[in-house]
Amino acid sequence: xxxxxxxxxxxxxxxxxxxxSIGGINRKxxxxxxxxxxPRWYQEFIDIFKLLSKRGISHGWIYDFGVIMAxxxxxxxxxxxPLTVDIVAFKQFDNFFIFVYLLAVGMLGMAMSAxxxxxxxxxxGVMRALTTMLAYxxxxxxVALTIINVSDSSxxxxxxxxxxxxxxxxxxxxxxxxxxxxxxxxxxMLGKKPFETYIAPAEIASGPMVEYGGKQLGMLFILHExxxxxxxxxxxxxFLGGASNIFIFLIKYFTVYTVVNLISNVNGRFKIDxxxxxxxxxxxxLAIIQAFIAIYLxxxx
Amino acid sequence: MANIExxxxxxxxxAVISYFLTRLNSFIGSIFTIFATMFVFVSxxxxxxxxxxxxxxxxxxxxxxxxxxxxxxFVIIIAFIYLMVSxxxxxxxxKYPYKxxxxxxxxxxxxxxxxxxYTDHFLQLFFFFEMIIWTTMFLIPQGKSREAAVSYFxxxxxxxxxxxxxxxVIYQNVGRFDxxxxxxxxSGTTSVFVFVLFMIAALAxxxxxxxxxxxxxxHGNAPHPFSPVLSGALVKLGAFIGILALIKINxxxxxxxxxxxxxxxxxxxxxxxxxxVFGTLMAIKEDDAKKLLAYSSMSHGGYxxxxxxxxxxxxxxxxxxxxxxxALASAGAFxxxxxxxxxxxxxxxxxxxxxxxxxxxxxxxxxxxxxxMAGIPPMGGFISKWLIFQAxxxxxxxxxxxxxxxxxxxxxxYVFRPLAALFLGQExxxxxxxxxxxxxxxxxxxxxxxxxxxxxVIPKQIIDFINNIIGENxxxxxxxxxxxxxxxxxxxxxxxxxxxxxxxxxAIAFIIFILMKKSRKVELMDTYTAANFVHDxxxxxxxxxxxxxxxxxYEKQSHWMKKFYDALAHKVKEVGKLAKYLFMSxxxxxxxxWILVIIVLLIGVVAL
Numbered sequence: 001x002x003x004x005x006x007x008x009x010x011x012x013x014x015x016x017x018x019x020x021s022i023g024g025i026n027r028k029x030x031x032x033x034x035x036x037x038x039p040r041w042y043q044e045f046i047d048i049f050k051l052l053s054k055r056g057i058s059h060g061w062i063y064d065f066g067v068i069m070a071x072x073x074x075x076x077x078x079x080x081x082p083l084t085v086d087i088v089a090f091k092q093f094d095n096f097f098i099f100v101y102l103l104a105v106g107m108l109g110m111a112m113s114a115x116x117x118x119x120x121x122x123x124x125g126v127m128r129a130l131t132t133m134l135a136y137x138x139x140x141x142x143v144a145l146t147i148i149n150v151s152d153s154s155x156x157x158x159x160x161x162x163x164x165x166x167x168x169x170x171x172x173x174x175x176x177x178x179x180x181x182x183x184x185x186x187x188x189m190l191g192k193k194p195f196e197t198y199i200a201p202a203e204i205a206s207g208p209m210v211e212y213g214g215k216q217l218g219m220l221f222i223l224h225e226x227x228x229x230x231x232x233x234x235x236x237x238x239f240l241g242g243a244s245n246i247f248i249f250l251i252k253y254f255t256v257y258t259v260v261n262l263i264s265n266v267n268g269r270f271k272i273d274x275x276x277x278x279x280x281x282x283x284x285x286l287a288i289i290q291a292f293i294a295i296y297l298x299x300x301x
Numbered sequence: 302m303a304n305i306e307x308x309x310x311x312x313x314x315x316a317v318i319s320y321f322l323t324r325l326n327s328f329i330g331s332i333f334t335i336f337a338t339m340f341v342f343v344s345x346x347x348x349x350x351x352x353x354x355x356x357x358x359x360x361x362x363x364x365x366x367x368x369x370x371x372x373x374x375f376v377i378i379i380a381f382i383y384l385m386v387s388x389x390x391x392x393x394x395x396k397y398p399y400k401x402x403x404x405x406x407x408x409x410x411x412x413x414x415x416x417x418x419y420t421d422h423f424l425q426l427f428f429f430f431e432m433i434i435w436t437t438m439f440l441i442p443q444g445k446s447r448e449a450a451v452s453y454f455x456x457x458x459x460x461x462x463x464x465x466x467x468x469x470v471i472y473q474n475v476g477r478f479d480x481x482x483x484x485x486x487x488s489g490t491t492s493v494f495v496f497v498l499f500m501i502a503a504l505a506x507x508x509x510x511x512x513x514x515x516x517x518x519x520h521g522n523a524p525h526p527f528s529p530v531l532s533g534a535l536v537k538l539g540a541f542i543g544i545l546a547l548i549k550i551n552x553x554x555x556x557x558x559x560x561x562x563x564x565x566x567x568x569x570x571x572x573x574x575x576x577x578v579f580g581t582l583m584a585i586k587e588d589d590a591k592k593l594l595a596y597s598s599m600s601h602g603g604y605x606x607x608x609x610x611x612x613x614x615x616x617x618x619x620x621x622x623x624x625x626x627x628a629l630a631s632a633g634a635f636x637x638x639x640x641x642x643x644x645x646x647x648x649x650x651x652x653x654x655x656x657x658x659x660x661x662x663x664x665x666x667x668x669x670x671x672x673x674m675a676g677i678p679p680m681g682g683f684i685s686k687w688l689i690f691q692a693x694x695x696x697x698x699x700x701x702x703x704x705x706x707x708x709x710x711x712x713x714x715y716v717f718r719p720l721a722a723l724f725l726g727q728e729x730x731x732x733x734x735x736x737x738x739x740x741x742x743x744x745x746x747x748x749x750x751x752x753x754x755x756x757x758v759i760p761k762q763i764i765d766f767i768n769n770i771i772g773e774n775x776x777x778x779x780x781x782x783x784x785x786x787x788x789x790x791x792x793x794x795x796x797x798x799x800x801x802x803x804x805x806x807x808a809i810a811f812i813i814f815i816l817m818k819k820s821r822k823v824e825l826m827d828t829y830t831a832a833n834f835v836h837d838x839x840x841x842x843x844x845x846x847x848x849x850x851x852x853x854x855y856e857k858q859s860h861w862m863k864k865f866y867d868a869l870a871h872k873v874k875e876v877g878k879l880a881k882y883l884f885m886s887x888x889x890x891x892x893x894x895w896i897l898v899i900i901v902l903l904i905g906v907v908a909l
Contacts, residue, residue: 058820072807118825120843215817
């Protein structure tokens with residue numbers, strides 16, 4: 001058990017290091033896209049460690065407790081995440097719903113802390129984040145339902161193994177409509193344009209993070225990196241056949257994150273009600289159609 | 302050995318005693334109520350789990366009792382909620398206009414509950430149901446509004462009448478009032494007819510769409526300590542009737558091939574999913590914390606219906622588990638709101654803020670309750686929702702799944718609102734004097750907190766008991782569970798492991814936090830305001846129309862059902878007016894017409 005927990009902590013740490021590096025590389029890629037040099041690839045590490053070492057402010061115990069609960073929840077979620085079919089901390093307990101709902105503990109902690117800061121801008125940011133969540137989760141969960149129903153398991157390693165079995169395609173090919181919905185939902189989850197309304201960094205000096213600084217902000221940065229790791233890995237395992245070894249995982253991970261980031265950078269931004277309307281129109285419809293033809297008609301490519 | 306008959310008589314006796322004691326001194330009367338409820342709960346818990354209660358009847362003629370695992374499951378949950386709530390009575394009773402009768406009615410309604418779940422006779426079931434409705438109907442108007450009680454009674458009456466007709470139809474066909482024999486004895490169209498009637502009763506009691514209007518009215522306006530009972534305990538009567546209809550009667554009808562489910566069950570599941578969606582949307586919009594939780598009860602009622610409609614072992618287990626988890630979660634949340642309302646005198650979210658600094662334990666109780674309510678691990682609600690998800694995926698009920706997932710994510714939105722508006726944010730000046738709830742009120746708060754976590758970490762005992770119910774009432778396969786894990790079609794959930802890992806994660810985060818430089822403490826008003834000087838806390842508290850962009854999208858549609866029932870009520874009133882005009886009018890002309898009609902009739906009869 002101790003070994004498993006250590007493996008889990010290792011995966012969480014690896015996820016943090018991986019996403020922070022790839023995030024840095026992507027800043028450079030986006031920089032080149034915009035004819036800038038872009039920061040060094042390890043700039044994000046510098047930011048985080050600088051923030052952690054600074055002396056910040058605290059708005060009371062819930063402000064601190066929320067941050068701890070949020071980071072704790074996210075670390076716990078990452079500890080369940082399989083990297084490949086073999087590298088997983090808790091075999092057969094890597095249930096899909098854990099990732100959706102344990103992630104929510106982290107989000108709840110962050111929302112609590114932000115609202116506890118007493119700044120109304122933070123509460124507005126939380127409102128937008130939760131509304132966005134209501135938008136992208138439902139189509140995503142319907143596609144996940146289809147995948148679980150087709151592969152006959154809700155364990156992520158089993159879903160990976162199912163796709164790697166000879167004769168089965170990756171689910172992005174086997175369920176093309178569902179794959180499209182998956183990409184859109186992933187962009188919502190990652191808060192990429194056009195669904196980045198709740199952060200909207202260039203427009204308003206607000207959002208959930210408005211009051212943070214110092215170690216609290218540093219911890220929230222770590223939280224953000226690990227949650228991106230969880231979401232992208234989830235996509236890799238559900239739609240791209242997972243990975244049989246760590247290099248394939250790295251390639252797939254890097255590709256997914258970079259592609260999503262590139263799409264994001266040529267888009268504008270939706271208003272919050274447009275986000276909701278969008279997700280409940282096309283992605284939900286496509287997800288339902290996909291579920292119908294895959295489950296009732298059995299048409300899986 | 303505890304005897305059910307004696308327990309009932311004990312409750313009726315203590316109800317009368319508590320009436321006089323409360324008249325003397327409301328505190329003493331309430332303490333007596335606590336002990337009476339505790340005695341009943343302990344007797345039930347000590348003997349009931351192994352079906353060791355004595356069911357013989359010697360003093361109450363015409364009554365007969367039998368014990369079932371299913372009945373006991375409901376009785377023990379409801380009796381527990383009654384016990385927990387009774388701890389609140391000493392601090393609330395003095396505010397109510399008819400405080401003498403409060404404890405009396407409270408204990409009598411508990412007697413009704415015990416009778417209803419232990420009887421084996423349909424007419425007695427109806428009698429006890431009416432006893433519960435009539436006692437609680439007089440409890441509700443002690444709160445804010447009489448209208449709420451009328452609405453509660455009206456909808457309950459619809460349910461009761463449907464139940465009574467169903468019972469008579471069964472009697473007509475089987476010739477007996479015995480519950481088990483009656484349910485087993487009907488078939489064909491009769492069973493469809495009884496199924497529909499029983500489901501109307503179940504929907505009305507459970508407060509699900511389309512019979513949900515009473516729920517927010519009654520929950521929102523009931524006395525604060527009674528709302529947890531309404532939501533955590535009494536609506537579960539509907540679930541019980543629902544089980545009788547969906548599982549026991551289970552009429553044979555057309556089967557939907559794609560999902561291998563009877564049409565009747567699918568329609569109920571669909572009504573359940575409508576209930577989930579409506580409840581969630583209305584809860585997101587609501588400004589009164591208690592009404593918000595009432596709408597969430599409506600949505601959870603939908604989950605329970607979906608679970609029992611799916612007709613397999615883990616769906617059934619998930620439904621029962623959800624009844625337990627929701628009873629604990631909603632009781633915990635309502636009790637926390639009650640504690641806040643006692644201290645501040647309001648449950649309106651726009652009037653409250655920053656209570657966390659004064660009432661941290663109440664806040665924690667609310668937090669744990671809503672984590673369970675939203676189905677987030679490591680609380681009980683996660684296990685039950687997980688089981689329900691498995692069933693929905695297994696059946697491939699796609700449209701139902703949309704609602705189920707929508708309700709699940711939507712619940713994050715609405716449970717967060719009271720958390721942010723009541724407890725977090727700016728601390729208002731007018732509530733500076735507020736103190737944490739007294740110790741006696743914190744005892745049940747702690748117990749419920751503990752149980753919310755227990756149900757989410759160690760599912761073994763509960764699942765084992767549910768397996769007894771499955772064996773007793775159905776032919777479904779039992780659910781496999783070890784101390785910490787539950788297994789369903791699509792894998793195994795290790796609840797204990799999730800809790801452990803969550804603990805590890807929080808520990809790591811805490812270490813990071815503690816190792817870094819200590820933060821400087823600043824006031825709540827000392828926030829970034831884009832260079833504006835804001836001196837009023839209220840202006841820095843964002844709580845009105847929290848989800849405004851989302852609410853705007855369905856603002857027009859949200860009044861449809863209320864308008865429908867208003868129109869219906871209007872029509873009923875018009876019929877009533879006509880009847881009044883015809884039969885009870887003071888108008889001399891109408892009387893003359895009636896006299897003429899009678900004379901003509903008499904002449905006609907005589908002439909024939």
